[in-house]
Amino acid sequence: MNIHKFYSKLSAAFCLAALLLWSCSASTPAQPAKIIFDTDMAEDVDDVGALALLHALADAGEAEILACMVSAPHEYSGPCIDVINTFYGRPNIPIGNVKGFQRGYPQDNGQKIPSNYAQKMAETFPHRLKKSSDAEDAVALYRKILAAQPDKSVQIVSVGFLTNLKNLLNSTADAASPLNGEELVAQKVSRWVCMGAIFPNRGREYNVMMDTGASVRAINDWPTPIVFSGFEIGARIFTANALKSKPETNPIRMGYEWYWDKKENINRESWDLTTVLYAVRGAEPYWKLSEPGKCLMCATHGYGESEWIPFEKGNHRYLIEKMPPAEVGAVIDELLCREPALHSKSQDGQAQTHAENQ
Ligand SMILES: [Ca+2]
Incomplete structure (x- = not known):
């Protein structure tokens, strides 16, 4: 040679x-993104779309849903989540319920959280959880789930109020873990992806202004990185009308229809859905990430307000629009319209098909 x-x-x-x-x-x-999904599924309907999107991504092998947490004080939030989990063939995803939600600051103003669709979904579609308060305490469930996961492996995705996350930080050693809440989060949570606040200007956004005391504690003191899908991101992306092609046996379609109480156009802003899409797939090609900084929470005139303060060592960032909103919406709609993969085995190993749940 x-x-x-x-x-x-x-x-x-x-x-x-x-x-x-x-x-x-x-x-x-x-590796699929390990997600704990924390939702105020009751008043707005984008929580329904967000959980459906998370299931579609789980069907595609991109996500693993460790648990769902209720952050709204509404007895049909938990059953509604259970409906969606059951529809997608994952009826055994654990569900935790909020304790100590306080609307307004420093006093609870006593106003109830309404829902146009949660009770109807629970009364129409198969599920097991009868009411939210039958579910276990969200903090106990958070601690149990986090303690059992590898270090820095879990993403918390919050698309509602921050009461559970405040309570988690304030929690103390228990049977699940000798660590306190801050230590447990620091050890197990890779990042928190939060639908909340408004960027880059000072302002009020619904999720973080409601339980103000919780938002101040959770956001200001969170020990690992936070990425925010701010109000302005989801506000320009409209999704769900594509679900009109699905039959009325599809609880996601019906949730949107009952929310609107009309059938012509069921599109809704995609605040919670963008949060899920980012948590599972990352920023590219949909968004850019802001410079590092801090989303500083404070209370003014009884409600929470946020202000973005950029600085090099900050561990917060927020999403910045990159792909045209209609194109992101098309990606989301395609995922929402996928048929559930219908696992042949439920998560506890018992044979259980979607058909058996009907
Ligand atoms: Ca929400």
Whole structure:
């Protein structure tokens, strides 16, 4: 073998090795994102779409849903979540319920959280949880789930009020873990993805202004990174009308229809859905991330307000629009319209098909 042939064979071997390496890395799917989904599913309907989107991403192998937490004081929030989990063939996802929600600051103003759709969904579609207060305490469930997961592996996705996360930070050692809440979060949570606040200007946004005391404690003191899908991100992306192509046996479609109390156009802003999409798929190609900084929460005139303060060592960031909103909406709608993969086995290993739940 002359030197030219030798180098030619060597270079062919390198090319082959490089191709094999590339094809291995291209065909090896990333680990699914481990998600705890914390929702005020009751008043607005984008929580319904967000949980459906999370299930569609779980069906695609991109996400694993560890638990769902209720942050709204509404007895049909938990059953409504259970309806969606059951529809997607995951009836055994644990559900936790909020304790100590306070609307307004410093006093609770006593106003109730309404819902146009939660009770109807619970009364129409198969599920097991009768009322939210039958579910276990969200903080006890958070602690149990987090303690059992590898370090820095869990993302918390909040699309509602922050009462549960305040309570989690304030929690103390229990049977699940000898760590206090802040230590447990620091050890297990890779990041918190929060639908909340408004950027880049000072302002009020519904999720963080409601239980103001909780928002101040949770956001200001959170020990790991937070990425915000601010009000302005979801406000320009309209989704769900594509669900009109689905039958009336689809609880996601019906949730949106009951929310609107009309059937012509059921599109809604996608605040909670963008939060899920970012948590599972990351920023690119949909968004850019802001510079680091701090979303500082305070209370003014009885309700929470946030202000963005950029600084190099801050561990907060927020999403910035990149892909045109209609294109992000099309990605979300396509996922919302996918049929559930209908797991043949439920999460506790018992054979249970979607059909058996009907
Ligand atoms: Ca919400």
